[in-house]
Amino acid sequence: MPKSVKIFSPATVANLSCGFDTLGVALDGKGDTMIFTKTDKNKVVITKIKGANLPYDINQNLVGVIAQKMLNESKADFGLDIEIYKGFIPGSGLGSSAASAAGTAFGVNVLLEGRFNTLELVNYARLGEEVACGSPIADNVSAAIYGGFVLVRSTDPLDVISLPVPDDLFITALHPQIEIKTEDARTILPTKVPLKDAINQWANVGALVSALYSSDYQLLQRALKDYIVEPYRKQLIPHFDDLKKAALQAGALGAGISGAGPTIFALSKGEKLSYEVLEAMGQSYKNKGIDFNIFNSKISTKGVRLI
């Protein structure tokens, strides 16, 4: 067994328009790098954090909370030094906390010689979401751990389904530099929704799953609609409608809010088109007085992994 492991844990897009609190997908190339090193100190120490301003206190940083719990519950006879290299900033809506949480669950488990199964890792990683946003939501962490598309069928008990990834699918993400707290993005939602809209929504979730299995890009396009959440949350994102329109006019299959926002994602068939969508989204958002960054990524079939 190695004394030290280095892992990469991907950014993720949750919800995917129709699948609020249910669907998630992992991105390629964008994510956190973390190094976990066994020590004799019998405690967890976060020795380095780069790329974001996060607490070193292991009871306040979700990485520390998860690592301690895993060591305690497995009665480990070692401690850990942990280095965190954030590859993207918290509060983007791209699963920043989930990437660190999934990375921790995965990395610690390697040093524990793989004693926990994948679903148990999702459950540990969910603790991190609870630390970060008050709720043990599972869509981002599941996508980060499984890779590809996931469907969280149930959170209690946890039931995660790994879905197929069509070959030629790319995602464009534009992150306006504004802050939306996940809590605010949740509070803005109604507690009850029209049955009519809910029916449209679940028909689209079913259609999206079918589109992934059959690599039917046209069906995917028709299914990427959000009747329930987007009408509320888009109010928190300046110029959302224009940006979405720009993505769709450029040929994106669909566009919507990534997780709780403010990042807006677009899905495209083919890398070339995805760059046209990126260009159109960038053009649409420049000169709006809001800084942003924008990037393209292939959908990753791999989740968190050793590097």
Added chain:
Amino acid sequence: MPKSVKIFSPATVANLSCGFDTLGVALDGKGDTMIFTKTDKNKVVITKIKGANLPYDINQNLVGVIAQKMLNESKADFGLDIEIYKGFIPGSGLGSSAASAAGTAFGVNVLLEGRFNTLELVNYARLGEEVACGSPIADNVSAAIYGGFVLVRSTDPLDVISLPVPDDLFITALHPQIEIKTEDARTILPTKVPLKDAINQWANVGALVSALYSSDYQLLQRALKDYIVEPYRKQLIPHFDDLKKAALQAGALGAGISGAGPTIFALSKGEKLSYEVLEAMGQSYKNKGIDFNIFNSKISTKGVRLI
């Protein structure tokens, strides 16, 4: 081209617990038989109806309404005599009107040399649902026309997806001899539903579609839950909870209300088990003071067809 065609159009189960107004499936062996014969009379005549007490007036019987409209819109130079042999009674929740409607759309289209495509046939058949219950719902007619499992992604515009059928799936249906009007079954539903329940519901729709593609019977079992509709509609069906419990205890993957009811369906893996489920459901419902009939069927991969 033949002067006369004989068709079989299957009974169907709509909703399938999680997929209210979205999912449907066709049954094997149970359905309507109809004979369509070209005439020189330039009008549609229903010459025979067996198995149910339905109007001969072509403006009141959905079969007449659909047939006339198809002949008119295709400027046909012939009339039709139609014989209807109902294989199961209206008002059961097994898509009786849908079977006749799908049968008519299909049969007339054969005599029109197949000028309408499958989606157009669903649209004609939906007219029948509008005549029968006031709303052009598409789940039963889509299942009857396509066969197997279908997902109605949208009704406007109509978008129907054909889903895979696992090999070894059987359905048991118990029809209590009580009347539930589809209209009443719709009125009892709330116009708004808790977002929390809606999320559970669409997660299960996605899971059910995944289970069909992957022939994952255990996942199918977990997905066959209804958070939204069953709690209301089961009030219209005496002893529903006991009956469902009996089906599940006997090993059914799931059980619920077929369409608007009152028929209760159960899905089972394997024919042998489906007969045990049938036995348990029958035992549960006997001596309750309500007459019923009960039958088993394989899921049919074929929809309406020439015989």
